[in-house]
Structures are given as C-alpha cells and as structure tokens.
Amino acid sequence: MGCISKFTLFVTNFIVFAVGVAVVALASMVISKDNTYGVLLSEGTFSLPIIILIAGLIILLIGFLGCCGAVQESPCLLYTYAGIVLILLLAQLILGILILVYSNKAEEIIVKGMKEVFDDYGRNDTSLTKAIDQAQHDLKCCGVQNYTDWEDFYYGQQHENNSVADGCCKGNTTVVGCGLGVLDDPDVETKIYTQGCFYAIQEDAKDATVGLGVACLILALVEGFSISFACSLAKGAR
Numbered sequence: 148m149g150c151i152s153k154f155t156l157f158v159t160n161f162i163v164f165a166v167g168v169a170v171v172a173l174a175s176m177v178i179s180k181d182n183t184y185g186v187l188l189s190e191g192t193f194s195l196p197i198i199i200l201i202a203g204l205i206i207l208l209i210g211f212l213g214c215c216g217a218v219q220e221s222p223c224l225l226y227t228y229a230g231i232v233l234i235l236l237l238a239q240l241i242l243g244i245l246i247l248v249y250s251n252k253a254e255e256i257i258v259k260g261m262k263e264v265f266d267d268y269g270r271n272d273t274s275l276t277k278a279i280d281q282a283q284h285d286l287k288c289c290g291v292q293n294y295t296d297w298e299d300f301y302y303g304q305q306h307e308n309n310s311v312a313d314g315c316c317k318g319n320t321t322v323v324g325c326g327l328g329v330l331d332d333p334d335v336e337t338k339i340y341t342q343g344c345f346y347a348i349q350e351d352a353k354d355a356t357v358g359l360g361v362a363c364l365i366l367a368l369v370e371g372f373s374i375s376f377a378c379s380l381a382k383g384a385r
Contacts, residue, residue, distance in 0.1 A: 164210025229377040269302035280314030288347035289315035315339040
C-alpha cells in the first residue's frame with residue numbers, strides 16, 4: 148500500500164507541477180502583451196493575469212512539495228504538503244460559494260469599474276482613448292451595457308450627448324469623429340455596434356469560463372486524493 152501511495156502521489160503531483168508551469172508560462176505571455184479585456188476592465192496593469200500568475204506559482208510549489216515528499220517519504224514534509232492542499236481546497240470551496248452567492252454584486256462592481264474607465268475617454272490620456280477604441284472595435288461593442296451609455300460619459304457630454312466613441316463605428320476605426328452625432332441618426336444601428344462591451348466580454352469568455360470550472364472541479368478531486376495519499380504515506384513512514 149505504501150509503494151502504491153508513494154507512486155500515485157508522485158505521479159499526481161508531477162502532473163500538478165506541470166500544470167503549474169503551464170499556467171505560469173501562459174500568464175507571463177498574457178502579461179507581456181496588450182490585453183483587450185485589460186483596457187476595459189481596469190486602468191493601468193490588468194490584474195487578472197497577475198492573479199493567474201500567482202495561482203500558477205502556488206500550484207507549481209504545491210506540486211514540487213508533493214513530489215519531494217513522495218520521494219523522500221518525509222512525514223514532516225508530507226503533512227505540511229497535506230495541510231497546504233487542504234487549506235487550498237477549503238479556499239476553493241469558499242470562493243466558489245461566494246461567487247455563486249454574490250454573482251450579481253460582482254457584476255455591479257465590474258460594470259461600475261468599466262464605466263469609470265470609459266468616462267476617461269477623450270480626456271488627456273490619448274493612449275487610453277486609442278486603446279478603448281481598439282478594444283470596442285475588436286469586440287464589436289459600444290459602451291458598457293449599451294451604446295447609449297455614451298450619453299452619460301465625459302466624451303458624450305462634450306458633444307451634446309448625441310455622440311459615441313470612434314471605436315463604436317463599424318468598419319474603419321481610423322476615421323476620426325465618425326461617432327459624432329450618430330445617436331440622433333435613425334439608422335444608428337447600421338452605423339455603430341450596439342451591444343455593450345460587458346456582455347460582449349461575457350459571451351467571448353463563455354467557453355473559457357466553462358473550461359475553468361471543469362478544471363477547478365478536476366483539481367479539487369486531485370487535491371482530495373493527494374491529501375489522502377500523503378497522509379497514508381506519512382503514517383507509514385513514521
């Protein structure tokens with residue numbers, strides 16, 4: 148039983164270690180490049196890739212500890228590993244419950260943050276203005292929840308509350324001023340994108356969200372087995 152536990156724990160954590168390496172590499176690539184979502188969801192550095200990078204490092208560390216504990220059969224290392232994995236498993240369960248319970252609140256916070264970013268369009272930060280234009284064009288969206296949001300933003304208020312950002316225009320976004328006065332046009336829906344960027348991001352990330360949920364479920368099962376095998380191996384080693 149000890150040999151089986153040792154082998155299973157080592158293989159399991161080698162896979163976890165490999166996953167951690169892949170996550171760290173992926174997050175590093177995202178951070179090194181401009182991110183469409185990052186422009187719309189927060190000013191400055193986009194926090195999600197940073198969070199993913201930290202999570203990847205934690206997964207990598209856990210996999211490394213598990214492999215070392217299995218090879219050395221150190222009770223101290225194995226119990227430490229089991230304790231860390233147990234804390235991580237509990238944290239995942241709590242986070243999942245909080246997301247389910249406060250999903251509407253989280254949506255409100257994200258929408259509010261996006262509106263603050265959009266309100267800075269057309270001000271002194273030209274790079275932010277260009278980035279928002281490009282993001283809207285790439286996602287084929289306009290405004291946060293609806294294209295009429297631009298009536299309440301700084302840019303719209305500076306243009307008689309009837310204009311949208313240039314990035315909302317269908318076709319070539321290099322045409323400066325293409326969104327001026329478009330809200331008064333009866334054919335507005337043929338000239339600009341009308342879907343809000345918040346919902347465009349939701350649709351674009353739907354597959355990734357499902358995949359992430361499945362991955363979290365598999366990871367939770369792996370963690371449960373790892374705790375069991377680690378404690379069994381540590382007990383035998385003592």
